[in-house]
Amino acid sequence: MAEAQKQQRVLAIGAHPDDTEVGCGGTVAKLAQQGWEITYIVCTNGNKGSHDPSMDIYRLSALREQEQQAAAAALGVQRVIFLRYNDGELEPTPALRLELALYVRHFKPHAVYTHDPWRRYMLHPDHRAVGFAVIEGLVSARDHLYLPGLEQIGYPVWRPEYLYLWSADDPDYTEDIGATLELKLEALAQHHSQIEAGSTFVERMRQRSLDQGQSAGFAAGEAFRRIRL
Template sequence: MAEQTDKRALVIGAHPDDNEFGCGGSIAKLARDGWDIAYIICTNGNKGSHDTAMSSYRLSEIRESEQRAAADVLGVQRVIFLRYNDGELEPTTALRTEMALYIRHFKPTVVYTHDPWKQYMLHPDHRAVGFAVIDGIVSARDHLYMPGLSQIGISVWRPKSLYLWSAEQSDYTEDITDTLEMKIAALTRHHSQLDGNDGWAERVIRRARDAGKAAGFQAGESFRRLQL
């Protein structure tokens, strides 16, 4: 059953809810298929509110519990919170190294994250995470990066594929016809983000229908796929 052990995915998003929006349907499929899935949530999302009575401290706690609930819906086994402040991420060497360390630790065969090359993407954290993950993959796979880690048994790891969500130049569509409902159910857990946002589910469904159409599916999630 060597194949069984290859079923490991790492999903890295800037904020609580990004992973569900980006690839929730695909992740639900992997979970159903017995994959071991870990989430990394880089920021605490503590600026994501229009409620003037909300504090950053309370919001970050709320968003972590919403994220755990959403991950449970999809069948994700582990959620790692890095707890950086929302809106303050930069694609530093330190963040890249941190990503590389998680990649070496979890040994994922597939990695999902933001496409940092999406034009006119407003949120700086989305760009920062996308670049840090891509650069981190390079650091994770070659032994002369972080040489001390190999000496304590954290050896190099090379994922097979990288899927970038929200890509303008997507070249791969996952058929999520059977898991679109689970994606919506998981997103629903992000109450602080979506409860007052009328029509969000219809918009997510419409986008999935549009993405699927070109590939001949009832619903899809599109990615730029890099074979590594």
């Protein structure tokens, strides 16, 4: 595949509505400003993410899709694909792995961003499940004996250049997001159902970006474990 065709496309894959903003929102906004085509895949409907006793799972999943669309629009993301698995029940099954591999073959991204499944002491099972399913899915996207027959109908193998793992246990790459930090925070603020009254969530995210940037010599940053594929 010609190098030029690998440029300018990114896939960001998160477990819940809001994970991609937390993990790589500043990076995504920066790439979008440079003309890159960004696709989000949100694996679950986030329908357990509430402490409001009056909330129910149907209303919450609809609300969170709207919030995710608004956040993506603030960052310049072209499209959001919702897989709509139930929150908290995701597993890195062969079926999920192949589903993600299909999107990788279809969109042909230069880079993929997702959760670091090896992060120590990470509580949320969906974050681990998505991280592993993406990593394993990249192998299925790359090797022609997976998904046999798809090459015949226009889905040849695809190997992105890089995988970036956010909230990484052992980051080795920091993206300078000094120019897009405010957009990241604006996108995070769209997730109203996740921000309780008096919450310092957005401010904590600002501080985290300042801290991650500082260790790399930037005003603000997003740190990743970068794996060359």
